[in-house]
Amino acid sequence: MPELRKDPIIGRWVIVSVEHSRKPKDFIENLSFVEEGECPFCAGKEYLTPKEILSLSDSRQKYQKSTNWQVRVIPSQAPLLRIEGDLDRRGKGVFDVLNGIGAHEVIVESPQHISNMADLGEENIALVITAYVERLRDLEKDKRFKYVLIFKNYGFSAGGGRIMHTRSQLIATPVTPIRVKEELFGSKRYFEFRERCVFCDLIMQEIATKQRVVLETDSFITITPFASRFPFEVWILPRNHNCDFMNLRETEKLDLAKILKRTLLRLKLGLNDPAYNMIVHTAPFRREKEGYWKTIDQDYHWHIEIMPRLIQVAGFEWGTGFYICPIAPEDAAQYLKEVQV
Amino acid sequence: MPELRKDPIIGRWVIVSVEHSRKPKDFIENLSFVEEGECPFCAGKEYLTPKEILSLSDSRQKYQKSTNWQVRVIPSQAPLLRIEGDLDRRGKGVFDVLNGIGAHEVIVESPQHISNMADLGEENIALVITAYVERLRDLEKDKRFKYVLIFKNYGFSAGGGRIMHTRSQLIATPVTPIRVKEELFGSKRYFEFRERCVFCDLIMQEIATKQRVVLETDSFITITPFASRFPFEVWILPRNHNCDFMNLRETEKLDLAKILKRTLLRLKLGLNDPAYNMIVHTAPFRREKEGYWKTIDQDYHWHIEIMPRLIQVAGFEWGTGFYICPIAPEDAAQYLKEVQV
Numbered sequence: 001m002p003e004l005r006k007d008p009i010i011g012r013w014v015i016v017s018v019e020h021s022r023k024p025k026d027f028i029e030n031l032s033f034v035e036e037g038e039c040p041f042c043a044g045k046e047y048l049t050p051k052e053i054l055s056l057s058d059s060r061q062k063y064q065k066s067t068n069w070q071v072r073v074i075p076s077q078a079p080l081l082r083i084e085g086d087l088d089r090r091g092k093g094v095f096d097v098l099n100g101i102g103a104h105e106v107i108v109e110s111p112q113h114i115s116n117m118a119d120l121g122e123e124n125i126a127l128v129i130t131a132y133v134e135r136l137r138d139l140e141k142d143k144r145f146k147y148v149l150i151f152k153n154y155g156f157s158a159g160g161g162r163i164m165h166t167r168s169q170l171i172a173t174p175v176t177p178i179r180v181k182e183e184l185f186g187s188k189r190y191f192e193f194r195e196r197c198v199f200c201d202l203i204m205q206e207i208a209t210k211q212r213v214v215l216e217t218d219s220f221i222t223i224t225p226f227a228s229r230f231p232f233e234v235w236i237l238p239r240n241h242n243c244d245f246m247n248l249r250e251t252e253k254l255d256l257a258k259i260l261k262r263t264l265l266r267l268k269l270g271l272n273d274p275a276y277n278m279i280v281h282t283a284p285f286r287r288e289k290e291g292y293w294k295t296i297d298q299d300y301h302w303h304i305e306i307m308p309r310l311i312q313v314a315g316f317e318w319g320t321g322f323y324i325c326p327i328a329p330e331d332a333a334q335y336l337k338e339v340q341v
Numbered sequence: 342m343p344e345l346r347k348d349p350i351i352g353r354w355v356i357v358s359v360e361h362s363r364k365p366k367d368f369i370e371n372l373s374f375v376e377e378g379e380c381p382f383c384a385g386k387e388y389l390t391p392k393e394i395l396s397l398s399d400s401r402q403k404y405q406k407s408t409n410w411q412v413r414v415i416p417s418q419a420p421l422l423r424i425e426g427d428l429d430r431r432g433k434g435v436f437d438v439l440n441g442i443g444a445h446e447v448i449v450e451s452p453q454h455i456s457n458m459a460d461l462g463e464e465n466i467a468l469v470i471t472a473y474v475e476r477l478r479d480l481e482k483d484k485r486f487k488y489v490l491i492f493k494n495y496g497f498s499a500g501g502g503r504i505m506h507t508r509s510q511l512i513a514t515p516v517t518p519i520r521v522k523e524e525l526f527g528s529k530r531y532f533e534f535r536e537r538c539v540f541c542d543l544i545m546q547e548i549a550t551k552q553r554v555v556l557e558t559d560s561f562i563t564i565t566p567f568a569s570r571f572p573f574e575v576w577i578l579p580r581n582h583n584c585d586f587m588n589l590r591e592t593e594k595l596d597l598a599k600i601l602k603r604t605l606l607r608l609k610l611g612l613n614d615p616a617y618n619m620i621v622h623t624a625p626f627r628r629e630k631e632g633y634w635k636t637i638d639q640d641y642h643w644h645i646e647i648m649p650r651l652i653q654v655a656g657f658e659w660g661t662g663f664y665i666c667p668i669a670p671e672d673a674a675q676y677l678k679e680v681q682v
Contacts, residue, residue: 007568009539010527014568014664022667024676027572027651028613080657080665093546094539095567151656159655169657177661186351198350198435205434226436227348227355231368272369277656307659310368314500315492315510315618316421318648320518323355324421326363335365 001082002100012178015080015100033156034163036113040077041165043069043111050075053105054134056127071127072108073135079104080171087144087174103139103148103172107131108165115164116154116273118264125257128168129248132280135170136246140285145172147180147284150245155275158309168278176284183281184293184300191299199301200241212333214266219252220259224333229323231311232271232332234263236304243300245282260304262341267308270339275309342423343441353519356421356441374497375504377454381418382506384410384452391416394446395475397468412468413449414476420445421512428485428515444480444489444513448472449506456505457495457614459605466598469509470589473621476511477587481626486513488521488625491586496616499650509619517625524622525634525641532640540642541582553674555607560593561600565674570664572652573612573673575604577645584641586623601645603682608649611680616650 003016040048055069075083081102088099109128110120117125132150139148152168153159176184190198206212206223214234215222222236236259238252248256267274282302286293317323344357381389396410416424422443429440450469451461458466473491480489493509494500517525531539547553547564555575556563563577577600579593589597608615623643627634658664 005568007566008527008531008543010523012568012570012662012664014570014666016569016666016669018669021669021672022572024573024611024668024673027615027668092567093550094542149657149660151660153653153655157653159653171657171661173661173663177663179660179662182351182662186349190349201435202349209434225348226433227346227353228357229353229355231363232365270365274368277659279656279660281660312494312498312500313654314494315620316490316512318618319490319492319520319620319622320512320514321353321520321523322514322518323353325355325357327365327368328357328359328362331362332365 001085002080004098004100006096006098008094008096013098013175032162039113039163039165041106041108041163041167042113046072049077054131054138056131056134058127069111070124071110071131073131074106074108076104076106076169081173098174101144101174103142103145103170105135105170107135107150107168107170109167110165113164114166116264116268117152117166117278118261118268120166120261122254122257122261125261126253129253129256132168132170133246133248136282139170139172140246140287142172143287144174145285146174146176148172148282149177149180150280150282152276152278154278155273155309158275158277160275180281180284184283184296187299187301188295191295197241197299197301199237199303203237203239211330214333214336215259215262217255217259219255222259222263224329224336226329228325228329228332230307230309231325231327232267232274232308232336233325233329234267234306234336236260236263236306238302241301243283243297243302245280245302263306265341266336266339267306269341270336271308271310276306277309278304278306280304342426343421345439345441347437347439349435349437354439354516373503380454380504380506382447382449382504382508383454387413391418395472395479397472397475399468410452411465412451412472414472415447415449417445417447417510422514439515442485442515444483444486444511446476446511448476448491448509448511450508451506454505455507457605457609458493458507458619459602459609461507461602463595463598463602466602467594470594470597470601473509473511474587474589477623480511480513481587481628483513484628485515486626487515487517489513489623490518490521491621491623493617493619495619496614496650499616499618501616521622521625525624525637528640528642529636532636538582538640538642540578540644544578544580552671555674555677556600556603558596558600560596563600563604565670565677567670569666569670569673571648571650572666572668573608573615573649573677574666574670575608575647575677577601577604577647579643582642584624584638584643586621586643604647606682607677607680608647610682611677612649612651617647618650619645619647621645 003018005016054073056071081100150170187198212223344359346357395414397412422441491511528539553564
């Protein structure tokens with residue numbers, strides 16, 4: 001069982017692999033990439049992975065388990081958190097420990113050995129989005145989970161590992177993570193002060209000034225954020241106020257797939273196929289309509305953040321929490337807008 | 342002038358290079374390393390850098406400007422923050438902006454083209470420590486600065502850039518950075534509850550259990566922290582309670598140099614010379630003895646954190662603030678202890 005350990009000073013939680021601890025030499029040796037013929041995520045190699053949790057073959061048949069799949073969700077074979085057991089919170093002198101309970105799943109986005117989501121068809125990406133929504137709805141039923149993070153690590157320097165096959169991951173956590181809380185608290189503060197959603201205000205301002213707008217579709221907008229942490233960081237925001245990715249309308253799925261593909265394609269073609277992380281920022285589960293999260297439907301606004309890994313995060317950022325962005329977001333937006341797709 | 346831009350949602354500050362914005366192609370092309378003959382930090386190449394702020398040639402002559410230097414402090418040629426001007430806080434619609442005021446200095450640690458601090462002599466490292474203390478004392482006089490972060494980026498993947506010559510950096514900021522505040526608040530909370538310093542308690546427990554102790558000297562201890570964020574993360578802590586690195590006693594400098602060298606050497610030899618970030622965690626300037634920081638002398642404890650860059654920080658960490666450590670800190674401590682030095 002992995003341990004969730006709490007730093008006694010700042011209260012930061014860390015997932016520590018205590019049983020299946022990697023060996024020191026694993027960090028030293030250069031890892032080689034897995035060849036296409038050995039890829040466990042390709043069609044025909046399903047026997048190399050655990051049984052699927054969900055498989056989708058067509059956007060009109062949403063929950064059809066089959067071997068003829070287009071998108072396939074499986075449990076992670078190297079889970080950061082385990083689905084079985086209890087949290088069993090306990091102390092060790094000044095330290096706090098929890099068992100690493102949670103869910104860790106892999107969303108295989110194509111039966112073919114394609115590496116970048118940018119190269120999938122729009123219908124295919126819409127099916128990936130359907131898989132995200134389906135898994136969120138299912139995991140909400142497990143009362144132990146407070147949050148599900150959906151993310152993608154593309155490329156080795158973004159933590160994409162040794163297998164190139166395009167996939168996303170999701171992790172369900174028994175606590176609402178600190179970074180999620182910071183965003184929720186921030187939007188709540190703004191709402192209490194102005195009685196408006198900070199994201200809605202931001203979208204209005206971005207559309208008016210146009211300086212940081214990269215792409216627009218009927219329902220979505222891609223911008224480089226004003227306080228970008230990373231060069232060419234981009235956010236995709238729904239125009240209509242909605243706090244929860246699960247509430248995505250059926251008609252919005254293909255539009256989201258369209259803007260996501262176009263955004264990723266501009267990063268790929270304009271920046272020499274960089275590694276990137278993509279993170280879905282959505283509201284935590286709101287099983288009770290009481291307490292702190294009561295107004296979350298009004299004050300939070302789901303969105304996707306994409307962070308190309310073009311520079312290294314260094315000592316100053318780790319030490320201060322200040323990020324340094326060496327290109328103005330306005331210049332980055334202009335550049336991405338002009339990429340020939 | 343660089344801009345300090347505030348994210349309107351979570352209030353995170355980012356330094357954005359708006360005038361000397363890097364060009365998109367700078368992120369695409371592979372950078373080559375600067376050859377030894379062209380290194381601006383080597384003795385005899387002083388004309389390639391700005392005039393020194395401080396140069397030290399001997400631990401007994403602390404503030405002697407000279408060309409015969411062992412450690413040399415210069416202004417950064419690519420400063421993240423500028424020393425001249427005012428903050429000029431202002432709004433842009435929903436956004437907040439400050440001018441990027443601050444100091445950014447480079448501490449060149451040797452006149453020779455040595456790349457890793459681990460390979461410097463102990464006397465030499467003690468002189469680097471003297472330079473840190475001298476610069477903190479000098480910058481404290483500038484009332485605009487609230488904090489000085491001293492850090493080191495070693496190796497390209499730790500943000501060490503294109504020049505290999507061993508050096509540290511310091512950045513003085515007009516605000517106390519968020520990560521520093523989190524640590525200060527955390528230690529204050531613990532002190533209010535137990536009337537003891539959390540770091541002192543932690544040191545006692547670590548010495549008693551021995552599981553995570555890598556090295557001990559008369560005045561210092563090197564441990565792998567219980568909730569390590571990174572594999573082989575190590576902290577160096579002074580045994581005697583002291584909140585401020587500036588208060589380091591003369592007799593402790595050589596002892597700190599000794600444990601720092603031995604710690605870095607174990608990382609180098611045991612882990613194939615990994616890239617790492619080193620950060621000095623010290624108290625902010627306490628010009629007034631009132632208000633929130635009144636008790637900081639009691640509740641905070643300076644220390645050094647060293648983070649080898651052996652794995653990539655990926656989407657889950659960015660999205661949640663949870664770190665994942667794939668090796669148990671107890672195993673990492675055992676391994677480092679056994680490295681043949």
